[in-house]
Amino acid sequence: MSSIAISYGENGPVFCGLKSDGSHLATCYGSNPAIIHATPDHLHFLGLTAGNGFVCGLLMDSNQPFCWGNTEFIPMGVSLQSSRNSEYLEISAGDHHLCGLRKPLMGNMRNTSLVDCWGYNMTKNHDFDGQIQSISAGSEFNCGLFAQNRSVFCWGDQTSSNVIGLIPKELMFKTIAAGGFHVCGILEGAHSSVVCWGTSLDLEEEISVSSVMYAGQLNVDLAPLDPMLSVVGGKFHACGIRSYDRAVVCWGYTVERSTPPPLGVKLYEIAAGDYFTCGIIAETSLLPVCWGASFPSALPLAVSPGVCKAAPCARGFYEFNNATAPCKSPGSHICVPCSSGCSSEMYEVIECSGTMDRQCGYNCSSCGSSECIKNCSQVASGGIKSEKFWSLQLPIIVAEVCFAVFLVSAVALTSVLYVRYKLRNCSCSVDSRKGSGSSSFRKESGKIRPDLDELKIRRAQKFTYEELERATDGFKDESLVGRGSFSCVFKGVLKDGTIVAVKRAIVSSDMKKNSKEFHTELDLLSRLNHAHLLNLLGYCEEGGERLLVYEFMANGSLHQHIHSKSKEMKEQLDWVRRVTIAVQAARGIEYLHGYACPPVIHRDIKSSNILIDEEHNARVADFGLSLLGPANSSSPLAELPAGTLGYLDPEYYRLHYLTTKSDVYSFGVLLLEILSGRKAIDMQYEEGNVVEWAVPLIKAGDVEAVLDPGLKPPSDLEALKRIANIASKCVRMRGKERPSMDKVTTALERALAQLMGSPCSEQPILPTEVVLGSSRMHKKSSQRSGNRSTSETDGADTEDQRIEFRAPSWITFPSVASSQRRKSSVSESDLDAKNIETRNVGNGTTVGDALRSLVEEIGPASPQEHLYLQHNF
Numbered sequence: 116m117s118s119i120a121i122s123y124g125e126n127g128p129v130f131c132g133l134k135s136d137g138s139h140l141a142t143c144y145g146s147n148p149a150i151i152h153a154t155p156d157h158l159h160f161l162g163l164t165a166g167n168g169f170v171c172g173l174l175m176d177s178n179q180p181f182c183w184g185n186t187e188f189i190p191m192g193v194s195l196q197s198s199r200n201s202e203y204l205e206i207s208a209g210d211h212h213l214c215g216l217r218k219p220l221m222g223n224m225r226n227t228s229l230v231d232c233w234g235y236n237m238t239k240n241h242d243f244d245g246q247i248q249s250i251s252a253g254s255e256f257n258c259g260l261f262a263q264n265r266s267v268f269c270w271g272d273q274t275s276s277n278v279i280g281l282i283p284k285e286l287m288f289k290t291i292a293a294g295g296f297h298v299c300g301i302l303e304g305a306h307s308s309v310v311c312w313g314t315s316l317d318l319e320e321e322i323s324v325s326s327v328m329y330a331g332q333l334n335v336d337l338a339p340l341d342p343m344l345s346v347v348g349g350k351f352h353a354c355g356i357r358s359y360d361r362a363v364v365c366w367g368y369t370v371e372r373s374t375p376p377p378l379g380v381k382l383y384e385i386a387a388g389d390y391f392t393c394g395i396i397a398e399t400s401l402l403p404v405c406w407g408a409s410f411p412s413a414l415p416l417a418v419s420p421g422v423c424k425a426a427p428c429a430r431g432f433y434e435f436n437n438a439t440a441p442c443k444s445p446g447s448h449i450c451v452p453c454s455s456g457c458s459s460e461m462y463e464v465i466e467c468s469g470t471m472d473r474q475c476g477y478n479c480s481s482c483g484s485s486e487c488i489k490n491c492s493q494v495a496s497g498g499i500k501s502e503k504f505w506s507l508q509l510p511i512i513v514a515e516v517c518f519a520v521f522l523v524s525a526v527a528l529t530s531v532l533y534v535r536y537k538l539r540n541c542s543c544s545v546d547s548r549k550g551s552g553s554s555s556f557r558k559e560s561g562k563i564r565p566d567l568d569e570l571k572i573r574r575a576q577k578f579t580y581e582e583l584e585r586a587t588d589g590f591k592d593e594s595l596v597g598r599g600s601f602s603c604v605f606k607g608v609l610k611d612g613t614i615v616a617v618k619r620a621i622v623s624s625d626m627k628k629n630s631k632e633f634h635t636e637l638d639l640l641s642r643l644n645h646a647h648l649l650n651l652l653g654y655c656e657e658g659g660e661r662l663l664v665y666e667f668m669a670n671g672s673l674h675q676h677i678h679s680k681s682k683e684m685k686e687q688l689d690w691v692r693r694v695t696i697a698v699q700a701a702r703g704i705e706y707l708h709g710y711a712c713p714p715v716i717h718r719d720i721k722s723s724n725i726l727i728d729e730e731h732n733a734r735v736a737d738f739g740l741s742l743l744g745p746a747n748s749s750s751p752l753a754e755l756p757a758g759t760l761g762y763l764d765p766e767y768y769r770l771h772y773l774t775t776k777s778d779v780y781s782f783g784v785l786l787l788e789i790l791s792g793r794k795a796i797d798m799q800y801e802e803g804n805v806v807e808w809a810v811p812l813i814k815a816g817d818v819e820a821v822l823d824p825g826l827k828p829p830s831d832l833e834a835l836k837r838i839a840n841i842a843s844k845c846v847r848m849r850g851k852e853r854p855s856m857d858k859v860t861t862a863l864e865r866a867l868a869q870l871m872g873s874p875c876s877e878q879p880i881l882p883t884e885v886v887l888g889s890s891r892m893h894k895k896s897s898q899r900s901g902n903r904s905t906s907e908t909d910g911a912d913t914e915d916q917r918i919e920f921r922a923p924s925w926i927t928f929p930s931v932a933s934s935q936r937r938k939s940s941v942s943e944s945d946l947d948a949k950n951i952e953t954r955n956v957g958n959g960t961t962v963g964d965a966l967r968s969l970v971e972e973i974g975p976a977s978p979q980e981h982l983y984l985q986h987n988f
């Protein structure tokens with residue numbers, strides 16, 4: 116708990132801090148509207164902490180936690196307490212949980228500490244023997260520091276980190292900070308050095324304390340030897356404030372394109388998000404600076420450099436100047452740890468006094484650094500810089516400028532060569548785009564991102580804001596049909612009578628992100644064309660307004676149907692309709708992966724992005740997060756994770772290893788949702804995650820237990836069993852073991868045919884083929900397919916090449932013949948996966964063997980891959 120906290124996650128990072136005016140009110144800055152808009156403006160907090168998509172503060176008046184934001188796992192907007200008198204000393208948040216350390220107990224119980232936790236897999240009240248001084252939460256675990264023997268203990272899930280197994284039992288700590296998958300602590304004693312344990316992405320092995328202590332600094336990614344005042348943990352990195360100069364030092368994994376920690380800046384307080392860190396500058400402005408990935412480097416809000424406490428400052432701390440950041444409650448102060456020691460060319464001028472930090476001065480007789488020379492020459496010449504100083508500085512400045520120019524040219528050249536290399540096999544022929552055919556497109560062959568203006572002209576119509584305002588009746592609440600994280604969707608009627616859906620970006624503080632998602636969606640939808648992708652009709656970009664105009668989908672989203680509280684609405688989609696929608700959505704995604712050029716990775720496949728038209732046909736929507744993949748779809752992109760919790764591919768989440776198989780994972784979750792009627796994550800069930808709940812049941816052959824109790828089961832369960840098997844293959848941990856989308860589609864088509872042929876479906880639904888707005892009804896019989904073997908539980912794996920099974924023709928796939936699709940699916944990952952399974956199970960393979968075979972299969976492991984393998988095998 117600190118005066119600042121950072122929330123992270125797929126809805127964007129947010130920095131929150133206590134205001135610098137001593138009011139104890141919270142102020143936040145960032146791009147997650149659910150946090151920004153819900154920040155309480157009347158509650159006073161003692162300190163803050165934050166996790167994935169939420170922020171919590173410890174209320175000043177009741178000493179209870181109060182959280183806001185958008186996590187389903189912790190109650191939001193209410194004060195949390197475990198029993199009537201639970202008052203907390205400190206709180207700390209992990210990814211999806213929060214723990215609170217209760218105030219010390221009295222009497223007989225004074226040697227017991229109570230810790231209450233809320234959240235995903237964590238809700239529990241703990242009694243620990245011994246007095247705990249402070250707690251710190253990591254991704255899925257927590258640690259406590261005992262007040263008396265200064266030892267650390269941890270509890271929770273250590274699968275990905277081994278933080279419990281590696282606890283350094285013999286060491287004593289002043290303070291500890293848990294990060295995503297590791298813990299760092301400052302050791303007791305004069306030197307205040309840091310040791311860390313757990314797992315970091317940059318390390319090929321777990322960081323055990325012994326290697327830090329006894330083998331020395333063998334690995335540059337380990338904590339520096341410098342003494343530290345404080346330390347914080349990010350997902351795979353940690354940062355500390357150095358004792359002698361308050362400079363920040365970071366170690367661990369650095370995401371590509373990260374900004375480095377600021378140089379020559381003194382900091383008071385630091386807090387870490389997942390891949391970035393912020394600190395408060397030790398100046399009167401008290402403005403935060405941030406470094407790392409995906410967050411601005413300077414934030415426009417002044418925050419308090421510490422928490423106001425009623426007790427006087429302890430030894431080793433000094434009282435922060437009250438004029439700059441006054442504490443409103445009388446007698447309370449902000450206590451800042453005093454710096455200690457001075458660098459080699461400095462000596463202590465004033466010691467830490469309780470009201471002032473210790474001061475160091477340069478020893479001008481032994482200057483080595485330019486800082487020292489500058490300082491001493493200023494003192495000597497009354498502020499006029501000496502010749503000696505310039506003769507030393509000038510070559511350094513010239514060298515720095517030359518190096519910067521060289522670096523920029525090298526990066527630019529490498530980028531150009533890389534893009535050309537990636538595009539060498541990819542030619543986007545004119546024929547692959549229905550209806551384009553213009554010579555301008557031909558000119559663009561091989562170009563990844565044609566000019567937006569040309570795309571707009573090609574397909575999407577430009578609307579004025581007034582036109583869309585008129586169409587939606589002034590964006591009235593009555594026209595609102597849905598709301599997403601970054602947009603509201605309105606029903607509208609254009610001048611010519613066309614009914615449309617108008618998606619209006621919520622005006623958020625992060626215009627850049629909004630604008631990026633808007634352009635991604637506009638760009639992609641302008642180049643894609645498939646019966647089961649939502650058609651873009653037009654757009655409007657005026658001032659701060661960003662609007663996209665789509666075909667209106669009269670039946671809303673799949674999510675609205677399968678999770679509806681109304682029985683009638685739920686039953687509108689019976690089993691045949693549900694599976695039909697799954698097939699159609701699979702076809703849309705298959706098109707993105709296999710036939711769009713370059714391939715497109717959707718990154719946000721979920722039930723609210725599968726829309727349903729008047730005739731109950733599915734369309735895949737929402738391309739705001741989509742990315743153009745590499746021409747060779749098997750090579751991964753390194754991208755920071757984005758998407759929706761519960762649907763997010765674990766391989767991508769952990770390793771930033773993005774391929775089309777990430778969409779396959781999300782689609783697998785969608786299939787489980789369709790089968791079970793349960794949300795991807797639903798905390799009303801003990802096993803809240805649909806994958807973790809359903810897959811073991813499916814593997815045990817108990818598919819019936821998984822089926823949505825709100826729908827009458829079909830008389831023949833074979834088709835649904837087949838779908839359940841496909842789903843469990845799609846959600847395999849390793850992308851390579853998941854089937855490709857074309858296999859999934861083929862297997863689902865078979866299952867659908869089987870379902871429609873079963874006696875329970877008296878009147879099979881005949882979905883409409885929708886090709887560019889035209890609707891044709893095809894009433895092909897499905898008996899042929901209904902007689903197929905029901906023992907075939909896995910269509911994707913046991914695909915029979917001899918039978919040329921044609922999917923019912925009403926299932927649209929205008930541009931690809933099924934034989935073409937099948938050709939591409941014969942030798943891929945399912946067969947590999949099967950082999951691997953046989954190898955592992957049949958031969959009693961050890962973990963080491965499994966690791967080796969995986970390494971052989973995917974080539975030498977990068978640090979990220981290595982970590983992934985460690986985490987999962």
Ligand SMILES: Nc1ncnc2c1ncn2[C@@H]1O[C@H](COP(=O)(O)OP(=O)(O)OP(=O)(O)O)[C@@H](O)[C@H]1O
Nearest residue numbers: 597598599600602604616665666667668672723737
């Ligand atoms: N073309 C459309 N026709 C009818 N309803 C639509 C249309 N597009 C979106 N909606 C409705 O609006 C809702 C919000 O859509 P939007 O794409 O903005 O967000 P989302 O995908 O649900 O959530 P998020 O933005 O968090 O991913 C959808 O769930 C759907 O119910």
